[in-house]
Amino acid sequence: MEEGLENFVPLIKRSRGYEELKKDVIDSGICSGCGACAAFCDRVGLTEDGSVPASDCNMTTGAVKCNIDGICYDCCPHVSYSVGGLEDEVFGARRDDEILGQYLKAFAVRSKDKEVLKKAQDGGAATSLLLAAVTEGFSDAAVVTGRDDSWNVDSTTSKDKSEITSGAGTKYARAPGILRLGENLRKTPSLAIVGTGCQIAGTRKLDKKLLSSVPKADLTLIGLFCYENFPYTRLKEIVEDRLGLKMEDVVKTDITKGKLFVWTKDGEKHSKPVKEFADLAPESCEICRDFTATFSDITCGSIGSDEGWTTVIVRSQRGLDLLEAAKKKGLIEVSDKVDLEDVKRTGGFKGKKRAKVLGERETEGKFVPDYS
């Protein structure tokens, strides 16, 4: 407490500022472009391909320096923080399994909507749950990530069924749906958001640090399994240079069983082992510990269920309610035929890679986050 301000309420201190964020995360190569630092502060912007912050926050260069007043460092999912502590806050319980995270139940889910199934990677669960979140009163609107013909991704806030449905299908290009979250919440205080592990973790940190002071603000978080994701320029390199295809011709992408599958307009299915473009995998994804988006309300993923079905891990009561509501509404069918060992196996590969990369970083004296 500053001197002479005894009657004042002490504010929750922030630990570090943008300068340290830049040093620890951005310049050391582990920024995944999740958008959390730019969710509440428009001084931080992302590059066009959604990779890393585009321009340095000008509050580090001018006469007035933001220093530790902002939230950008503390909401970043790649800096050190207590995973267990955040779990206590979010779920009131801690995980038994590192890869699966805290969860209540797991299912296999398939959409009953033909339009959704056509575009979806697997069973269309994420889109169906997003739709249910809006139509069944969980959220006022959904943050929908769409793409144009060249696979440039962009996020919009929508209440419209067809617009939400249009966002179906995996996009292997980073889409920071939580960019400008603060402004979106100002227009719509209750939002449903789909995101990868880093996006969900960043959003959950913001949720717990900031949104608790605004009673109206409310988030439903739908996670996605994510092994790795590419900035747009790298996706383009894979599709155009390595597969010899045109971005405009691609209609659907999928990574499963160690292979990238790309469907083109002419109905052809192209594939290539993921190993062949391992050189393009971002370091931010290699050091990620959150394959199954462990801070979501409910997470959807490909691995662990039969073809045409989505594996769904329910983490919170809200996630369970949402699944039930979607089922009751007839949006999805639900089965118990799910193999979590398969999920753990894939997560295990990711863990090994992570351990290796972190070891290298440690020898090189680079920032290594501590999640204990």
Place this chain on the structure above:
Amino acid sequence: MATTIAEAQNIFQQCYQCGVCSGSCPKSKVLPGFLPRRMLFQMINGFEEAQLDSGLGWECLTCGKCQVHCPQGIDIVGLVRDMRAQMKSRGVDGIVAHDSILAPMYSIMSKPEIKPKKKMYLTDDVKTDPNSKTLFFIGCAPHLDAPFRDDVGFKGIDVTNDAIKTLNLVGIVPAVLDDEKCCAHDYLWRGERDVFEAFGQQNAEALQTFDTIITACPECYRTLAVEYKDLLGIELNVKHLSEVLAEHTDKIKKGDRGNATYHDSCRLSRFMNIYDEPREALKAAGYNLQEMTDSREDALCCGVPTWVSCNDENKRIREQKLDDALATGAKRLIVPCPKCEIHLKCLQADRSEEGKYPIEIVNFATVMKESLEED
């Protein structure tokens, strides 16, 4: 824009406490403990008495740098304005610089029977037309000439004449009001809305007879364009001198005028979104404009808005401002607001013996007059 405290408490239930405001606030960096984030927290969460009685609301520059990046779009300075009214009624007053001169001056002017006779400040070579439907609103620049000319080198009468000459040179011969009263910007922002209204009512009738009102002063501009409408219900078509010039860049004579830097006065920039027009006019005149590190919407304040809290901390901000200007390598610091000009020249005069700030601080109106005149 105006936000009462009751409204604020409702609206500010929306404050996330993200801290963008505190991070942006120049005052928070020179006065430890002054944090907009805390001020909002106190005002929302039932600590408003402690906040008001602390008097910290008088330390706010009302420069608005805090709110341009607020994700909730909260009108923080609007709240401060209302807090000041509350603070005054609780006997927690702010310290107004030069008040021994300014208070009697404005107190006399506020009397309806007193005619300010503003035309007496105009020189013979200035053309005005009593029948014009365009008014040039003179403002207080000429009144501030006497107290500040010898002291800091502020030539308010010249600034006024230069502004009208500039208009003449682009083909506009405006009317001026001999009985024009103060826009009372400073009173409003010091929480004295009654004084603002008293002045406003005296101006209202005359101002409404004009199609267009042009001001050279950013404070007059903001007050007539926004506060007259919001608080007095008087809608006026107001333009700033720079907007007029941006329409007449073809008449501006381009010369080799060297490096200059432009200060975004808060009432013109953040409050009224005028960033490009003055820059366009200056570029048309041939100035090689160099931006300060904190410019446009992040521009640093001149340090003493509404004459309140001219203290050591605010002096630090003015030092930062001039350091920032010097670092651009500019010979001239061009300032649209007469008040900014006074505050910055004051610091410069204060440090003249050290020769610490070798940069010419000059009013935008004067600069533009020079570049329109025949050689």
